[in-house]
Amino acid sequence: MKQRIWVAGLLLILLLVTGCVRTDEFNERTAKNLPQEVQQVQTAIDEYVKGTPVLPLKSAQGPSLYQKYLIDFDKLKGYLADSPSNSFEKGGRYVFVIADPGKRPKVRVMDLRVTDKIRDLQVKVNAYKDREKKLPFGKKEGGGFYSLDFKSLDADPLLIPSPYHSQIKLPIILDKKGQLFIDYRSEVMQALENEKKKPSIHKDLRELLWKDSLFVPAYSPKMINKGKDPVFQPE
Known part of the structure; x- marks a missing residue:
């Protein structure tokens, strides 16, 4: 009897843990319909x-x-x-x-789960800006964007699961005004490798991500092709 209770308890814990991970990592990729x-x-x-x-x-x-x-x-x-x-x-x-x-x-x-995460973090960035009279900038990422210094926010580092490849996690960045965005450059790099023709320098590379997918790259800055790499460009 005790063994049955122990096994049932273990199964319940596994279900709860699995549920949390699936929710956090967005592994339910799309609804059936x-x-x-x-x-x-x-x-x-x-x-x-x-x-x-x-x-x-x-x-x-x-x-x-x-x-x-x-x-x-x-x-x-x-x-x-x-x-x-x-x-x-x-x-x-x-x-x-x-x-x-x-x-x-x-x-x-x-x-919307991405929106919720960005919105919650934006509240912390805004509060930091009001309190410290500066923004939690990390290193420069080009195009007027910066990595986010989570340590300054006293927050755990956060990566956003990509809607295109489940194994890829996307960094959060911010602009000079403190507005948060998501860095999809790693996904764009993969998309560029699959393109037969090199995109023009003026092409908005975000299109490469959504053209064969149900999802747009939410919160992505505009990216253009410069050399062999995607670079941010303010809109």
């Missing part, structure tokens, strides 16, 4: 823009590109039966966005 929902929203957007040149967007929610193009499902009534089950509006963990607001807008998603 997320690809279908992205395609459904894409179809609705395609029909919507046939009748109006103005995209169905909410107000911008932040400084990075993809925070400026959040889809407003209220404006898609008549084109979409309901908001996607995986969307924030339905209690899901994804925000549906327009990745490319050009002639044929592309629908993609951002993971």
Whole structure:
């Protein structure tokens, strides 16, 4: 009897620990029906823009590109039966966005769990700035961006799991104003290796990440190709 209780307790601990790790590392990569929902929203957007040149967007929610193009499902009534089950509006963990607001807008998603982590850390950076009258800059990363000095914040170092390759963890960086971003250069380097043709120096390299994925590189600064390496460029 005691052995059964011990085994049951051990299994419960393993389940709890496993659950925490999976949540922290975002190993539940996508909901089962997320690809279908992205395609459904894409179809609705395609029909919507046939009748109006103005995209169905909410107000911008932040400084990075993809925070400026959040889809407003209220404006898609008549084109979409309901908001996607995986969307924030339905209690899901994804925000549906327009990745490319050009002639044929592309629908993609951002993971709200990333937003939560960045938002919590941004509060600490803002408090540090108000208290110390300076920003917690680490080393220079180019383009007016810096690594984040977690020690100054009295915070544990934090890396963001990549939505593209589960084994890659992405550093958090900040600009001269103290706004937090995520460094996707390691992912872009891999994408560049798979490109048959070298991108022009003016091409926004973030497109290499989302063009064959459901996910946009949330909180990424603009990157361009300089030499053989991606470099940050303020927008």
